[in-house]
Amino acid sequence: MKKTVLIYSSLTGNTRKVGEAIFEIIDGEKEIYSIEEFNSKMIDNYDRIILGFWVDKGTADSRIRKLIGNIRNKELAFFGTLGAEPSSEHGKKVYNRVKLLCTKHNTLIGGFLCLGKVADKLIERMGKFPLNLIHPLTPERMTRIENASSHPNEVDFKNAKNYFKNIL
Ligand SMILES: Cc1cc2nc3c(=O)[nH]c(=O)nc-3n(C[C@H](O)[C@H](O)[C@H](O)COP(=O)(O)O)c2cc1C
Structure with missing residues (x-):
């Protein structure tokens, strides 16, 4: 075995x-x-x-x-x-x-x-410079984050x- x-x-x-x-x-x-x-x-x-x-x-x-x-x-x-x-x-x-x-x-x-689920800290960082330029919190991204939040x-x-x- x-x-x-x-x-x-x-x-x-x-x-x-x-x-x-x-x-x-x-x-x-x-x-x-x-x-x-x-x-x-x-x-x-x-x-x-x-x-x-x-x-x-x-x-x-x-x-x-x-x-x-x-x-x-x-x-x-x-x-x-x-x-x-x-x-x-x-x-x-x-x-x-x-x-x-x-x-x-x-x-x-x-x-x-x-x-x-994506950590709250990361979501917060994506809302601010510089991550907001690379990963802006668009409605599509927010939907994806929300979708992952129960997993x-x-x-x-x-x-x-x-x-x-x-x-x-
Ligand atoms: C710094 C960082 C970078 C990430 N990059 C990606 C990524 O490129 N693609 C993705 O789908 N998720 C990404 N995520 C989301 C995580 O992979 C996801 O939330 C994962 O389930 C976290 O697992 P853990 O709880 O075991 O740490 C990222 C998260 C962090 C904190």
Whole structure:
């Protein structure tokens, strides 16, 4: 039986919650760590590595990207939370960017994205200079933020569990 580790990076808890839901359905020997608790020397203790990230500027957050860069010849799977719809053009770009990182030196068995509410602090910053120039709070953006504000929810947890049940 494969030994699996799930490592998540989460600033405001969205990604941690999805990770904890996925962890429940993993069979066999398993461990879960936050990125702060995990270090690269531990990688070789596992056959299969599940990585959870929050989306930052259109890709996985920097701590998870750094960790991926240190992994070789493992079976990888990822999950991520983001403010945009996973099915949007932005969501698809995120997925493909992370897929590319994961397939460089490893075998990717799957990846799952879901909505995650955007932190109030970030919304506040988007209303002010300089972020208001890059990400102005247009009605469309406000609708997207509002749409994400109740996620991840029970349906997201269920979808995440089902997805991972199928690929593991
Ligand atoms: C600095 C920052 C940058 C972000 N960049 C993006 C982004 O490029 N695309 C996106 O869809 N969401 C973006 N988000 C939203 C987060 O990815 C989303 O809210 C996520 O669920 C946060 O996860 P966490 O609670 O695990 O930290 C950003 C959030 C922050 C704070």
